[in-house]
Structures are given as C-alpha cells and as structure tokens.
Amino acid sequence: MSLWRLLGSFLVSQLQNVSTVDLYYVCQVVDGVARQPGNFLRHIEDIFGDASSVLLVRRFPRWTSFHIFIEEVIASLIWENANNRSDVVANGLWIDHLLDANEDAISDEQWDKINSHRRMVDGYFDMLRDEQIIADISEHVAKQVFHVLFSNRGTMKAFGEMVTYYLQSAAISFEPDAFCKTGSLKRVGIPAWAKSAVFHRDKGRCVFCKTDLTKLFSQLDAINYDHIIPLAAGGANCVTNLQLSCSTCNGSKGARHSDTSDEYEVWFDQIETASRRVRVYAHHTHATNTPPPVRQHRCA
Numbered sequence: 665m666s667l668w669r670l671l672g673s674f675l676v677s678q679l680q681n682v683s684t685v686d687l688y689y690v691c692q693v694v695d696g697v698a699r700q701p702g703n704f705l706r707h708i709e710d711i712f713g714d715a716s717s718v719l720l721v722r723r724f725p726r727w728t729s730f731h732i733f734i735e736e737v738i739a740s741l742i743w744e745n746a747n748n749r750s751d752v753v754a755n756g757l758w759i760d761h762l763l764d765a766n767e768d769a770i771s772d773e774q775w776d777k778i779n780s781h782r783r784m785v786d787g788y789f790d791m792l793r794d795e796q797i798i799a800d801i802s803e804h805v806a807k808q809v810f811h812v813l814f815s816n817r818g819t820m821k822a823f824g825e826m827v828t829y830y831l832q833s834a835a836i837s838f839e840p841d842a843f844c845k846t847g848s849l850k851r852v853g854i855p856a857w858a859k860s861a862v863f864h865r866d867k868g869r870c871v872f873c874k875t876d877l878t879k880l881f882s883q884l885d886a887i888n889y890d891h892i893i894p895l896a897a898g899g900a901n902c903v904t905n906l907q908l909s910c911s912t913c914n915g916s917k918g919a920r921h922s923d924t925s926d927e928y929e930v931w932f933d934q935i936e937t938a939s940r941r942v943r944v945y946a947h948h949t950h951a952t953n954t955p956p957p958v959r960q961h962r963c964a
C-alpha cells in the first residue's frame with residue numbers, strides 16, 4: 665500500500681473504534697464543561713493556568729488546545745470512575761472498557777502489562793499512568809471527540825471564551841512578544857490545511873447569511889476566515905476559532921464582537937419524509953382503528 669493510501673486509511677478510520685455511547689458521553693461532558701466550567705475550574709487552571717497558558721499562544725497547532733482539553737477531561741473521567749467504588753462494582757472500570765473498545769491504540773507491549781496487572785487492584789492504575797496507557801487512550805479517544813465537536817461552532821465559541829481569560833491574564837506575561845501593544849494576540853497567516861478544514865465544515869457558505877462562497881456560481885463574494893472570538897477580544901490563532909463568512913457579515917460583526925450561528929446544513933431534505941410518515945400513520949389508524957405506534961424520536 666502506498667504511503668498516501670496508508671495515510672488516507674488512517675485519516676478515515678478513527679471513528680470505527682469507539683462505541684457511540686462512550687463517544688457522545690465524552691462529547692456531552694466536554695461541551696458541558698466548556699459552557700459552564702463550574703466544578704472543573706481547578707482542572708482548567710492546571711491545563712491552561714500560569715506557565716501552561718503558553719499552549720494558547722501557539723500559532724495554528726494541529727494538536728489544538730481543544731484536543732488537549734478533551735484529553736484532560738477524558739483522563740479526569742477515568743480517574744473519577746476509578747475512585748467511585750459503587751460505580752466500579754456496578755459497571756466495572758471504564759478504562760478497561762475503553763481499552764477493550766480501542767485495542768489498536770495500545771501496543772502489544774502495553775497489552776502484556778495490562779493483562780498481567782488487571783487482576784491486581786492495587787497498583788493497576790499506577791501502572792496505567794506510569795506506562796503512559798491512560799495518556800495514549802485519552803489521546804486516541806480525543807481525536808474522535810474532536811471530530812464530532814469541531815462541527816459544533818457553539819462549542820468552539822464556548823471553549824474560546826473559556827480560555828480567553830488565561831490568554832489575557834497569564835500567557836501575555838510569559839510570551840509578551842506574541843501580543844500587540846493593545847493586549848491581543850498578533851494576527852498570523854492562516855495555513856492552507858486550517859482554511860480547508862473550516863471551508864469543508866461550513867460547507868463553503870457564510871455561517872450567518874448562508875451566501876454561497878464556493879465561487880461556483882458567483883465570483884463576487886470574497887471568502888473571509890473570520891475569528892469566532894476576535895483577536896481583539898482575546899481570541900486565539902487556532903483552527904477551532906475560525907468560521908467562514910461573507911464580506912458583508914464579516915464587516916458588520918465588528919472587531920470585538922464574538923458571534924457564530926448554530927445552524928447546520930442537513931445532509932438531505934427531510935420534509936418530504938416527515939409528511940409521508942404522517943400519511944402512513946393516518947393510513948395505519950384508518951385500517952386498524954388503533955393509534956399509530958409511539959414515536960421514539962422527535963423529527964425536525
């Protein structure tokens with residue numbers, strides 16, 4: 665297999681390895697913490713406070729601050745589960761479940777150690793930590809969680825707002841050269857890979873007014889890679905802080921105003937399906953004189 669084919673299969677294979685229950689559980693926790701840090705605040709201080717805040721100054725890192733945040737949330741969930749004896753008795757160790765569901769994230773050597781330690785309660789977690797196994801599994805699952813949450817610009821905005829404080833209060837004292845005199849990060853060029861990712865996520869349309877920016881039908885509208893949290897408002901030079909906008913919407917957003925939209929493009933039109941189902945239910949009721957089956961899911 666050529667290197668490019670190999671790379672391609674690596675890029676598309678991540679989501680097949682984790683159960684949707686685990687994936688959406690972590691997504692829900694990460695999204696919840698980003699929007700309301702509350703009890704998790706002490707951990708966030710550890711991740712992005714003081715000298716660690718320089719993580720936020722990096723220029724378009726591919727392993728973003730949001731990846732790091734997700735990894736830390738997963739590691740916290742693993743430890744929280746392990747320390748909850750009744751949960752462990754009822755459901756087993758979550759780390760064991762994650763390990764079994766993500767076999768390929770673990771090397772043969774690590775598996776040997778896991779299998780030889782699993783029956784010993786004492787020291788099992790020390791071994792998992794010392795052998796980098798918790799870090800490896802957290803990284804592996806974080807890629808999958810990122811894949812899901814990157815699509816949600818609301819989560820990206822919430823995360824960006826959460827780290828603004830650390831950028832402006834701590835990072836500026838460790839890396840002053842990265843900042844303008846006004847206290848905002850210096851603007852840097854956006855790499856092609858970041859533009860491509862944002863363009864495809866936002867389906868080539870302005871996220872506010874839905875103007876088609878693909879230039880397939882009109883070449884007049886310029887594409888703007890807009891900072892969700894403007895640099896002047898404490899935003900970062902990060903792919904997670906970008907969105908597509910047209911010139912008009914970009915101009916009206918203002919340099920210090922953070923905004924995005926929660927609209928997303930559906931894969932296909934579901935209106936016809938919904939109205940057809942109404943007809944099917946009506947037919948069912950007429951033919952059997954019984955109410956239609958209870959719907960399990962609300963349809964948009």
Ligand SMILES: [Zn+2]
Nearest residue numbers: 870873910913
């Ligand atoms: Zn627009």
